[in-house]
Amino acid sequence: MSNVHPKLIEVVINQTPRAMAAMLVVSFAYLFIFIPFIPLIFIFTWLLFQIILAAYRLQNVKMFKEHLQNKDTIKINKTEVYFIVLNVFQAAMWAIASLLVLAYAPQPFEFVMFLVSVGVITAATLSMSSLYKAYLIFIFSLITPQILIMLYYGDEQHIALVIFIMIYIPAIILLSKTMLNNRISSIEAHEALEKSTEKFRQLSITDALTNIYNRRYFFEIAKNIILIASREQKCTALLMIDIDYFKRINDTFGHQAGDFVLIELVKSIKGKMRSSDLFARVGGEEFAILLNNTSLTKAKVIAEKIRSMIENKEFIYNTVSIKTTISIGISEVNEGNFLLENIYKKADTQLYKAKEMGRNRVCP
Numbered sequence: 551m552s553n554v555h556p557k558l559i560e561v562v563i564n565q566t567p568r569a570m571a572a573m574l575v576v577s578f579a580y581l582f583i584f585i586p587f588i589p590l591i592f593i594f595t596w597l598l599f600q601i602i603l604a605a606y607r608l609q610n611v612k613m614f615k616e617h618l619q620n621k622d623t624i625k626i627n628k629t630e631v632y633f634i635v636l637n638v639f640q641a642a643m644w645a646i647a648s649l650l651v652l653a654y655a656p657q658p659f660e661f662v663m664f665l666v667s668v669g670v671i672t673a674a675t676l677s678m679s680s681l682y683k684a685y686l687i688f689i690f691s692l693i694t695p696q697i698l699i700m701l702y703y704g705d706e707q708h709i710a711l712v713i714f715i716m717i718y719i720p721a722i723i724l725l726s727k728t729m730l731n732n733r734i735s736s737i738e739a740h741e742a743l744e745k746s747t748e749k750f751r752q753l754s755i756t757d758a759l760t761n762i763y764n765r766r767y768f769f770e771i772a773k774n775i776i777l778i779a780s781r782e783q784k785c786t787a788l789l790m791i792d793i794d795y796f797k798r799i800n801d802t803f804g805h806q807a808g809d810f811v812l813i814e815l816v817k818s819i820k821g822k823m824r825s826s827d828l829f830a831r832v833g834g835e836e837f838a839i840l841l842n843n844t845s846l847t848k849a850k851v852i853a854e855k856i857r858s859m860i861e862n863k864e865f866i867y868n869t870v871s872i873k874t875t876i877s878i879g880i881s882e883v884n885e886g887n888f889l890l891e892n893i894y895k896k897a898d899t900q901l902y903k904a905k906e907m908g909r910n911r912v913c914p
């Protein structure tokens with residue numbers, strides 16, 4: 551990414567249109583104040599350039615938006631350089647405005663231009679200090695001609711203003727730096743909060759042992775999937791899987807070996823699933839798989855593949871080989887059966903049947 555945080559660029563994107571509107575208001579005020587003194591051709595050409603510059607700066611903001619969206623670092627950096635160039639031009643326009651006043655308007659109108667520059671710098675502190683480099687270049691390009699003009703007059707009042715600006719500029723830079731640091735801290739705090747919220751969300755929907763979804767999340771999401779499937783008239787099937795005689799594994803090899811079998815079994819089944827399927831641990835050694843876009847016939851084939859894979863698998867725990875089997879009950883979503891509770895109950899009944907029929911089998 552660019553050296554500047556995208557959120558800081560977003561601040562500039564939001565502020566620039568307002569800053570341009572204010573800049574044009576001040577430009578028109580300049581026109582009305584100095585029209586009696588400055589030749590029309592100069593003052594209107596100057597105003598025209600200000601309007602063109604404002605249009606370019608709005609276009610610059612659009613480019614920032616586009617490149618931020620595409621996360622195109624190189625183009626963001628280029629747009630930042632373009633932003634700085636446009637700001638230097640903007641500062642130059644105010645320098646030209648001051649020179650026109652110097653050349654055509656009587657004293658003490660140069661003070662008006664001085665105040666305008668101080669006003670523009672103050673506004674820029676609010677609108678563009680997020681792009682700090684650009685901001686510093688802008689304020690120095692804007693204030694240097696003013697200092698030179700004040701020094702050119704050289705009397706007490708003008709020198710007093712130079713002294714004022716020598717105090718004001720460091721103060722406003724300090725203020726802008728504080729504002730920038732506060733913005734960065736609040737962006738970082740916001741990001742940290744988003745990360746921990748996401749982490750908590752993940753924890754709240756995931757089973758800690760097997761890392762697949764938990765029962766609560768399964769019921770939450772399965773309802774929506776079934777609703778969409780029934781609306782789109784797509785078939786969906788539910789597999790209920792239970793490990794056979796799992797208690798024996800715990801009793802024979804220990805609880806940790808049981809945990810190991812659960813983890814490895816989940817990994818193996820996961821390898822056979824599509825990303826659109828919903829796989830969850832719904833009980834101690836009980837799992838549910840909602841197969842999206844799958845008919846009962848297809849679900850039977852998938853269930854049989856999973857069953858035989860587990861039957862043939864050796865779970866090697868600390869050099870000890872553990873063998874196990876699973877029983878699977880199936881039910882499908884159809885016109886008369888699209889309530890999750892009913893579908894779940896049906897699959898559970900079929901699972902119970904599979905157990906009764908001797909286990910290690912699929913019961914549709």
Ligand SMILES: Nc1nc2c(ncn2[C@@H]2O[C@H](COP(=O)(O)OP(=O)(O)OP(=O)(O)O)[C@@H](O)[C@H]2O)c(=O)[nH]1
Nearest residue numbers: 792793794795796797798800805806808809834835
């Ligand atoms: N290691 C381990 N065991 C668990 C976990 N959750 C549940 N169990 C055990 O799973 C076993 C389930 O036993 P039962 O409900 O009797 O079922 P089973 O022995 O699998 O027999 P059938 O289901 O009838 O084939 C119990 O001993 C539970 O303690 C877990 O997270 N880790």
